[in-house]
Structure formats: C-alpha cells, structure tokens
Amino acid sequence: MARLALLSVSDKTGLVDFARSLVAEFGFDLISSGGTAQALKDAGLPVTKVADYTGSPEILGGRVKTLHPRIHGGILARRDVPQDVADLENNQIRPIDLVVVNLYPFESTIAQPDVTLPDAIEQIDIGGPAMLRAAAKNYAHLTVLCDPALYEAYLEELRQHDGNASLEFRQECAIKAFSHTSGYDQAIAFYLRGQGSEVRDQSLSQQYTLEGTQLQVLRYGENPHQEAAWYQSGAVASGWAAAKKLQGKELSYNNLVDLEAARRIIAEFTDTPAATIIKHTNPCGVALGNSLVEAYAKAFNADSTSAFGGIVALNQSIDAATATELTKTFLECVVAPGCEAEAQEILAAKSKLRILILPQLSAGPKETVKVIAGGFLVQAADDVVADTNKWQVVTQKQPTPEQFAELLFAWKVCKHVKSNAIVVTRDRTTAGVGAGQMNRVGSVQIALEQAGKKANGGFLASDGFFPFDDSVKTAAAAGISAIVQPGGSMRDQDSINAANDLGLVMVFTGIRHFLH
Template identity: 70%
Template structure:
C-alpha cells in the first residue's frame, strides 16, 4: 500500500492540481469526503470516501463525517511507539502521512447581511478543527496543510527530500495550523460576544483574544531599528485593509497609526458638512468645517501651515478637482477620503509620492481599544459616545447664543482626539491653537493660546479635562477667549465658575471627560 493522504477542504483553490501531483508523482492514495471527494472524482482521480474507509456513513446531515477512530487513530499514531503501531494493526487503521484540511467559511458567512444565528452556527466547523489540531500535535510523524498557499511548498519538500518532508517544515506547518484554529475560535467567540446585550452581559467579555494574518511586512516600525508588520483581522478585509490606494509609496507603520487617528477625528463630522482634519504624530494641527471641501481644507491648512507640511489629511467628502489642486500645493504624506473623482485623480497624479487612499466606510472603526502592557493587555470600549448639547450645563451668568453653542461643540469634538492634557482654541469652525500632551493643563493652555496669537481674541477654548484651579481661566480671558467648554468635576468648580463670571465668560460643563492618552 502507498502513502495515505486525507483531503477535506472548504476552499478548493488548487485542489485538483495538487491532488493529481500527489497521486501521479508521489503515489499517494487519497481519502476524502463530501464535496472534496466529488471534485476529485469529477477530475478522474481515484478517491476512497471517508465513509467507505471508516465503515460508518455520514450522518446528521454531514455534521459527523470524520469523527472516527480510523481517521483520528491514523492521524495521532506515533510511528516510533510500538504500542501505537500494534493498536493500528489490531484496529485495521492505516497511518496518515498527509492531512489537508481547511475550515467552513464562518467569517465569510457572518459578514453577509441579515445572516441568522442558525445559519452562522451551521458554519461552525467541528471535524475540521479536530483533525487540524490532532495533525498539528503529531507533526513529528505527518504533515498538515491548512491553507492552499502551502501546496507547492509541500511538493517541493517531497522533491528535495526523496519523497519525505523535513521536521522543520512539518513543525512550521503545525504552528500555522494552531494559529488558524486559534483565529477561527476567536472569530466564533467574538460573534457570540456581539450577540450579547448590555442588559444581560458585561460590555466586555471575560476572555478577549486578538488574532490576525500578516497583510504586509512593513519596512520598519516607529523607528528604523524596530521591525513591524501589518495584520488583518478576519478573513474579510475591512477598514484600512479594504482601503483602495490610488497612488503613492507603500504605507509605513507611522502612516497607518496617523491615518487611524485622522479617521477617528473625521468621523465626528456628518456628511451634511464639509470637514477636513490635518494631523501630525496623531495630533490634529488643523481641523475645520467649510461650505465646500476645498474651503474646509484651506481653513485647516492655514490653521497651522508649518505643522501641516508633511501631514496626514482626512476629508469627509469625495475629493473634487478644486480640492485636489489645493492638495498639490504642498508636501503631504497621505490623503484619505471616502471617494475621489476622475479629474481629481489626474490632478493628484502630479504629486506621485503622496499616498492617496479611498476608504468609503470612514465611519466604521473598532469598538474596542487594546493596549499591551507587561504581562498582559488592557481593553476598553472606544470613546465613540455622541455628545449631546442638551445634557450640557450652562454654569455662568452669561448665556451662550446658538452660534456660540455650535462653535463650542466643534471645539469639543476636536479636543476629544488630542492627546491629554488637551486644549483646543477655535473660531469660525477652525482650530487656531492646539495644546497637546503636556504634563499639566496650564502648559497646554499656554501653548494653544500662543499658537492662536492675536486670533484668540473673540475665540473659544475647549478642555478635555476639568480645571483644577482658576489660573487657566484667567489666562484664557486675558488672551481674549469669550467662552470655555470643559467637563467639570473639580473640587474647585465653584472657584473656576466664579472667575468665569467675574471675567464675563460663558462656561459650559459637559459632564463627560475625553482623556486620550
């Protein structure tokens, strides 16, 4: 008898060609089941059906096919253990040399619209993961292939090692297989977590896993001495993995980090208004709203043209020709928008090095934020709560006009995405000064006001956290600020509000903090 291979795959890419080489070049016999067996038989290849080999029919509508001692005994047998060999002989079990299995398309199924829970459950593979895990465990004695991309590598192994495979190759395939089954279970667990309701379950699960497949090896990380890769979660490309790059060099680690920060800011603004955000090192240097997209971009750029040089630009509307012309007047690293018309593409092509991306679903982002720490990681829900001015408290004698409220809302939205301690000065729906990441709020206030300069007269100030003392309020008033928005919650709130009244300011407490560390 020749060597025995078990083939049972959902993804039949390259299956027939691979099986033909196994049979014709290396003399394998093939065991198979279901649709895999039909595909091989249709191609004229000899196949032993699993039901024939085990003597047990497929039952429960195909739910039970390969869960049998003759299958798993052949997978798990150790060829250097006499007792295992005796057990094989006593039970008429042939040892397997190769197991080729991939899994039911669970993630592809749940990605479809209106999929029911019952439909999703039927795509949870049972026999496949069992065979993969058993095969990977016994890599010392057989090879497991969990992806069609490894077919040719396996054949080359056989050719280079006189019909055998190296231990190193088998071990590598085992590692890839365990990574696959881990990701598969993670997808299922995440799906069930998504079915939970806050009334009956915790907002975050008691177990949290993150799995991904390398999408691209990056040149380096934040610095040239740091290696980095870009991973895609899930089998369906979403987010930046689904973005269309129209032109420009490969994206870098820092590009992607900045792009995600830009995406988070631009999602604050609805499609009924043209908005632009320009970022450097994840902090906005210019954010603006305009009646047209080009106006929004020019306002954002002029807010801090020095910092905007080499920046990341996010737009909430499709790029038109006028905006494209404005974008080409300076050096930019990346531009992202939900679309780009043909004339705009031609104009942007003149700046071939700028990376231009189209991401139609800019508003769709992760529901959790994950940060790695020594010995573990932290998970929190994304800060995507929508601010409702109806819940704000106007705490000063001077009352804001509707126009002032709209301006304060704009500044509050931007402040949410500035590194803490965060201060943002705005006017005419444009940032004038940004104080980011300072160790004390006084420092952030000074930086934002200095950046705004004389334009701070008649402007508005937003703070991501409360004012512990009234000193920054007085500094803001001296610079010409007319209204302040902040969360409140300090033991000194009364002192701060008293100062605002003395200085004739409007002050609003939102009751919601937006720290961004």
C-alpha cells in the same frame, strides 16, 4: 504501501493542481469528504470518499463526516510507538501522512448583513478543527496544511528531501494550524457574545484573545531599528485592511497609526464637509466648510507649517478642486470615502503621495488594546456621541446658538488630542492646539500662543476639568469668549466665578475625554 493524504477543504483554491501533483509525482492515495471529493472526482483524480473509507455514512446533514477512529487513529498514530502501530494493524487503519483542511467560512458568513443566528451556527466547523488539532499535535509523524498558500511549499519540501517534508517545516505548519483554530474559535466566541442582551459588558470577558493574519511586513516600526508588521484581524478584511490604495508608496507603521488617528477625528463629522490634517497622531488643523475644498484650505491654513508632511482625512469624495489644493504641498497620505476620476488624474502628478479610499470612515473598533509588561489592557472605545442636551451652562452669560455650535466643534476636536488637551477654534477651524503637556496650564499657553490674534473672540475646549481658575483667567486675557470643559473639579466654583467676573461663557459637558 502508498502514502495517504486526507483532503477536506472549504476553500478549494489550488486544490486540484495540488492533488494532481500529490498523485502523479509522489504516489499518494487520496481520501476526501463531501464537496472536496466531488471536486477531485470531477477533475478525473482517483479519490476515496471518507464514508467509503470508514464504512460510516455522513449523518446529521453532514455534521458528522470525519469524526471516526479510522480517521483520527490514522492521524494520531505515533509511528515509533509499537503499540500504536499494532493498534493500526489490528483495526485495519492506514496511517495518514498528510492532512489538508481549512474550515467552514464562519467569519465571511457573519459578515453578511442579513445573516441569522441559525445560519451562523451551521458554519461552525467541528470535524475540521478536530482534524487540524490532531494532525498538528502529531506533526512529528505527518504534515498538516491549513492554507492553500502552503501547497507549493509542501511540494518543494518533498522534492528537496526525497519525498519527505522536514521536521522544521512540519512544525511550522503545525503552529499555523493551531493559530488558525485559535483565531476561528475566538471569532465564534466574539460573535456569540454579541448575540446576548448586554453586549457591552460581555465583550470584556474573563479571557481575551488577540489573533491576526499578517498582511505586510513593514519597512520598520516607529524607528528604523524596530521591526514591524501589519496584521489583519478576522478572515474578512475590514477597516484599513479593506481600504483601496489608488497610488503611492507602501504604507509605513507611522502612516497607519496617524491614519487611524485621522479617521477617528473625521468620523465625528458627517453632515458638513470636513477635513483634518494629522501630525504624530495630533491634529494640526481641523475645519468645516461649505465645500470640501474650503474645509481643506481652512484646515491647512490653521497651521501650514505643521501641515507639511501631514496625513489628511476628508469626509467626502475628493473632487477636482480639492485634489488641486492637495498637490500644492508635500503630504504623506490622504484618505477619503471616494475619489472622482478627474481628481484622481490631478493627484497622479504626485505619484509618491498615498491616496486611500475607505468608504466606511466612521466604522472603527469597539475596543482599544494597549500592551504593557506581562499583559495588555482592553477598554471600550471612546465612541460616545456628544449629547448637548446634557450640557450645562454654568455662567451668567448664555451662549448664542452660533456660539454653542462652535463649542461643540471645539469639543469634538479636543476629544482626539493627546492629554492634557486644549483646543482653540474660530469659524469651525482650529486656531491653536495644546497637546500632551504635563500640566493643563502649559497646554492652555501653547494653544493660545499658537492661536495668536485668532484667540480674540475665539473658543476654548479642554478635555479635562480645570483644577484652578488660572487657566480661565489666562484664556480671558487672550480674548477667549467661551469655554467648554467637563467640570467636576472641587474648585469648579472658582472657575465659574472667574468666568462670570470676566464676562465669559462656560459650559460643562459632564464627561471627559482623556487620550493617553
């Protein structure tokens, strides 16, 4: 008896050619449901509709098609168990040798801006996951294919093994099927949680699943001895997976990590031309300007030594003037929401420079995940928008509107510097950055030393409170005119008194931004 293949797919890429090979080369009989059967019939291939094979019509508007003993019995039967073989014979069920299924496009459906909940519900596949899981469970006796990319590999298996796929291949395909259904279910659960009234609280549920599809094997990880790969979450590309690379070498692990750090900073600035330059996830220069080229030049000059080999993020489309400046030094990557044609021609002179276009620079993840031994930590993203109406001026000296705006700029940058974080700014430009030190005094000293003369009349932001007044006194001695910090220390009054005695402005934000 000819072998039997069940084909029921939403994504029909390569389906007809694959089915033709199954029939012509290997003598398979085909059974299919719905649109798959019609596609095969239109291509002139012999196919039996599932409804004709089972004797049961599709019902409930197509919700029930393949949920039938003749389907699942044929998939789940163990060929080496006599009772299973007898059950097939007694119920006139043919064993199924190949199951080719991919699922309703749930994730691409919910990615549409106008999708309704009923629309999404109808794209939750039931029969497909049931067949995939059944076939994957019984991989010892049949093959399951959930991805068109596997079609040619399966045909090669048959060609190389006398018409039979190897056990190793069948097992790998089963793993892919289980991974596919797992990710599918996770996408549904995440979407339905988002339909509730308390989305933020519901998102951190009792179970949390990480699922991704490999986009690229990276050359290595943080270091050459570490293997690494890049995975896309969800079936619909978003974030960096959706970015367009105009030119340059392949992205590395460290490139992607730094690009994300750059994206998070530049997302803080939407109304004014802004530029940031990142090294090892910390900003070495951030600036606002009247034009994009001015913002970039200010960011670069903030620390031109560290900017060498940096990652640049811009909040506006790259124009010719900015492109010319970008080509004047060695940079690893540049990301912007767009790039003008003339600018692209200029940048082409630096063929190894990676230029990425990411229109939705401000769209980031709502949660962050860190792996630890035996598990992982999940937290809501630190995407709270600074609310200056809740800020408190705690000193006798009051800030001018101009000073207040500069403090807001310094605070936004400081949020994205590794703790303990201190940022010194002037003229909406970073002058000194103290990052990742074991004590806050050390970070203050590094930032002030880097700022040099620019600290005189400058502004200082701290991501956490000052436990003592020593940092305030050190800042004042360097010429700092105003400080913004969360407040909340038991010795806040000591810092306030020191600021008053030294003629500084100090503002408490009431919120901290540690970054570990």
